[in-house]
Amino acid sequence: MQREEVRVDKTLKEVGFGAQERAVFAQKPFETRGRLHPEPDSPTRTPFQRDRDRIIHSTAFRRLKHKTQVFVYHEGDHFRTRLTHTIEVSQIARALARALRLDEDLAECLALAHDLGHTPFGHEGEDVLHECMAAFEGFDHNAQSLRVVTSLEHRYAEFDGLNLAWETLEGLVKHNGPLVDPQGHPLGKFAGSQLPYAIRTYQQRHDLALDTWPSAEAQAAAIADDIAYDAHDLDDGLRAGLFAIEDMREVPYLADILSEVDTKYPGLEEGRRIHEIVRRSITRMVEDVITEALKRLKEVDPRSVEDVRNAGRCLVSFSPEMAAAERQVKTFLFARVYRHEDVLAVRRQVARVVRELFGAFMARPQDMPRPWNVGLESLSQPALARRVCDYIAGMTDRYAIDEHRRLFDDTPDLG
Structure with a gap:
């Protein structure tokens, strides 16, 4: 039987896909500034849908399944990993984008990456790698994300990286705001020093307008x-027994949610009680962001995505009241979860694993597998350090332990 040829007569751009669904200040999918390496448009996907798909199919994305969020991989199957966290972020990002009539695909794409x-x-x-790389311009996970999608992924015949759209790269690098002032001086945590290696070197090839805000x-x-x-992290901390539900009453925001749950569902079993607290916190924060964003957007009245970039302030954010509450939650989490002795004890062990792997591969880079050990003779010391750093940064928790066990006789027992 002869196979019937299926073809698309008109592209999504030609039929005006989604044009009526977005706000005037949203990123228009077909008004992208393009890709570093020009490619033909897809007849069935917008540029940001295409970027999302490339991210999902990347090796780095798959590795997130076995990378730690807070608890290392052996501690239980129900704690968050980088992958489950990423999926949860993408769901919230899409919800916000939908409510604000933004491009949902771009928001999802950035959350996934x-x-x-x-x-x-x-x-x-991350902290240990930054320490190990102190003499070689340091390490920053956000900059490393850019390096992954522009260089380290080797999947396509015509270019390194994923060749993502300009707007995706911009959002990935600047999601917390401008990195430099109009004169090019670094801002925020980079003030008084320089931008991370990966961002600085890529910026020389492809200008990401680091002095403006990113898209909404x-x-x-x-x-x-x-x-x-x-x-x-509240959910995982509770389920790990690092603190009790009643301890959350120390934080007024959490105490109010807890009282709301207990009033409506007295005597509720602990697992359901935890879930009710967590989901209500998400709902409150999401609704607050939507309300505050609509208020700020009305004040600024941006008529294009460029107006958003040049607004001089963040437009999608918590209200001042919720921002204060959120800081209290983070303070609680630092004290009760991130600085809990059980967590710190494991952190000290894994810090040794990363530190010793870096030292071992710097001393004997030929011990790295292919392709990491190819062409070593041509590398300067900084270039070698960056390659070792890239190799270790890409490891999953389990692979890092296995590599340490291959090279050392005293690998920590994290089980």
């Missing part, structure tokens, strides 16, 4: 990350 540069063992791995879609993805972090 935001942790691609994270190391094994969560922030402890990127701002939605950034605040979605905070909302997911707060709610789900």
Whole structure:
């Protein structure tokens, strides 16, 4: 039987896909500034749908399944990993984008990509790699995400990286705001120093307008990350027994939610009680962001995505009251979860794993597998350090332990 040829007569752009669904200040999917390496448009997907698909199919995305959020991989199947956290962030980002009539695909895309540069063992791995790279311009997980999608993914015949659209790269790098002032001086945590290596070197090839705010879609993805972090680290901390439900009464915001749940459902079993607290926190924060964003958008009245970039302030954010409450939640989590002795004890062990792997591969880079050990003779010391850093940063928790066990006789027993 002869196979019937299926073809698309008109592209999505030609039929005006989604044109009527977005606000005037939203990113228009077909008004992208393009890709570093030009490619033909897809007849069936917008540029940001295409970027989302490339991210999901990347090696770095798959590795998120076995990268730590707070608890290392052996501690239980129900704690968050980087992958489950990423999926939760993308759901919240899409909800915000839908409510604000933004491009949902771009918001989702940025949420899915935001942790691609994270190391094994969560922030402890990042801190140790930054320490190891101190003489070689340091390490930053956000900059590493850019490096992953522009260089380290080797999937396509015509270019390294994923060749994502300009707006996706912009949002990935600037999701927390401008990185430099109009004169090019670094801002925020980079003030008085220089931008991370990966961002600085890529900027020389492809100008990402680092002195402006990103799109509203990127701002939605950034605040979605905070909302997911707060709610789900409370969930995991409770289920791990690091603190009790009643301890949350120390935080007025959480105490109010807890009283609301207990009033409506007296005597509720603990598992359901925890879930009610977590979901209500997410709902309150999401609704607050929507209300505050609509207020700020009305004040600024942006008529295009460029107006959003040049607004001089974040437009998708918590209200001042919720921002204060959210800071209290984070303070509670730092004291009760991130700085809990049980968590710190494991962090000290995994810190040694990362530190010793870096030292071993710097001393004997030929011990790295292919393709990481190819062409070593041509590398300067900084280039070698960056390659070792890239290799370790891409490891999952389990692979890092296995590599340490291959090279050392005293690998920590995390079980």
